[in-house]
Amino acid sequence: MALTPASGTQHALRAGDYEAVIASVGATLRSLTYDGRDLVVPFEAAEVRPAHRGVTLAPWPNRVTDGRYTFGGVERQLALTEPARSHALHGLAVWLDYEAVDKGPSHVTLAASIPAQTAYPWRIAIRTTFELTAEGLTQTVVATNEGPDAAPFGTGPHPYLVAGPGKVDEWTLELPASEVLAVTDDRLIPTELRAVDADDAPRFDFRDARVIGAAEIDHAYTGLARDDSGDATVRVTVADGTGVAMSWNTSCAWVQVHTADKPEPAASRIGLAVEPMTCAPDAFNDANYSYDTGLIVLESGESTEASWRISAI
Numbered sequence: 001m002a003l004t005p006a007s008g009t010q011h012a013l014r015a016g017d018y019e020a021v022i023a024s025v026g027a028t029l030r031s032l033t034y035d036g037r038d039l040v041v042p043f044e045a046a047e048v049r050p051a052h053r054g055v056t057l058a059p060w061p062n063r064v065t066d067g068r069y070t071f072g073g074v075e076r077q078l079a080l081t082e083p084a085r086s087h088a089l090h091g092l093a094v095w096l097d098y099e100a101v102d103k104g105p106s107h108v109t110l111a112a113s114i115p116a117q118t119a120y121p122w123r124i125a126i127r128t129t130f131e132l133t134a135e136g137l138t139q140t141v142v143a144t145n146e147g148p149d150a151a152p153f154g155t156g157p158h159p160y161l162v163a164g165p166g167k168v169d170e171w172t173l174e175l176p177a178s179e180v181l182a183v184t185d186d187r188l189i190p191t192e193l194r195a196v197d198a199d200d201a202p203r204f205d206f207r208d209a210r211v212i213g214a215a216e217i218d219h220a221y222t223g224l225a226r227d228d229s230g231d232a233t234v235r236v237t238v239a240d241g242t243g244v245a246m247s248w249n250t251s252c253a254w255v256q257v258h259t260a261d262k263p264e265p266a267a268s269r270i271g272l273a274v275e276p277m278t279c280a281p282d283a284f285n286d287a288n289y290s291y292d293t294g295l296i297v298l299e300s301g302e303s304t305e306a307s308w309r310i311s312a313i
Helices: 283-288
Strands: 010-015 018-023 028-034 063-065 068-071 074-077 087-089 099-104 107-114 124-133 136-145 151-153 172-174 177-183 190-195 218-224 232-237 243-248 254-258 272-277 296-298 303-312
Touching (some): 010 107, 010 124, 018 124, 018 136, 028 136, 063 068, 063 283, 136 296, 232 272
Antiparallel strands (some): 010 018, 068 074, 107 124, 136 303, 172 232, 177 190, 232 243, 243 303
16 A cells, blocks of 8 residues: 655646646645746655645635634634744645545646634635646636535635745845735734835835845735736746746735745745735734725635636746
8 A cells, every 4th residue: 555645645737848746735736847947945745745835725814813703793713823923824724635536637626625613613615726738837726615604715825936046035026016914023913004115115015026135025915906817917037037927816806925034044035925815814804904805705605716827937
């Protein structure tokens, strides 16, 4: 009997010069290359996935402050999965082992269900498809509320993009967002939505492409400029103009960008996390905020869909 790797069953995909490997635990993008060049920070199949590298986030992305929220008049307490900041981080699906329900040489569809539980008493079926084409890797997530009552929901991916050699400091970022969500320094709790060109916030303005340098960012952006098809696109490049792009449609009004600052020098700033999100951080506490958090309320039997694409430049 063959042993299953720590990251789960491996699904290798190929189309033209693109190759990807999807790991079943967390419906995780384990690696993505173009002509042999990494487009995301990879990890080994035998590894337990480092943090949230490449994982599919549901039923919420980002953080629920203090793990506490009220929905339908009932206050609930989630497990604090980010103990250093005392928040519930990135949902309940990150360690689910997804089953392949459809597979071909260039695509795989994975399915799992988030079981109803004390802190989130709704059953949500997740079905996600990864497909490679000449345009890159597209992931689509479809979530369906299989329970009798309305449920709060959000989703997004968590890849760490790689522009090329070196680290984040040397790469150029183009981020077409006009607003950034200010947060507290210590716990990253949302405070207010601000213009990226505010006098005291110039480090957040990448609407005109520029080198990231020493900027430390772990913030959500919105106010996204889109092309005629409705897509917003982030581009990360090196000096010769090659790199990686990530695009998403109007299903995601927010994007978290994180320069991946870590205490260990070897692991720090080796990729740029770009996380399109259907909702803002702490959207489960939507009533606490003056801006539109984008929280999705899934009625019984209702489905919602979101998608994004990673491609080589």
